[in-house]
Amino acid sequence: MKVIQSAYNSLSDKKNIQPDVEYYYGSDKINLFDQTGSILIGFFVFFFVFIIGGISFLQERTQGTL
Structure with missing residues (x-):
């Protein structure tokens, strides 16, 4: 971007x-x-x-099937 700006500034027209x-x-x-x-x-x-995975693990843990 600096190169383009310097080239633009160096032009006369x-x-x-x-x-x-x-x-x-x-x-x-x-x-x-x-x-x-x-x-x-x-x-x-x-x-x-x-969240859904966490709820599934929590249900498995509370039911005793994990």
Whole structure:
């Protein structure tokens, strides 16, 4: 980024340069939930599997079958 900024500052005609932005993933209209949604889904799946597994072990322990 510093190299690009220094090259841009060294040019004399700065008004005619328009950067061409190309997105490999997503677009310029992506918001915060779109960026963090998949992470939150993974977190909730891990959390609920942990809770369900803990409850199952607790039931096995209280029933004496563990």
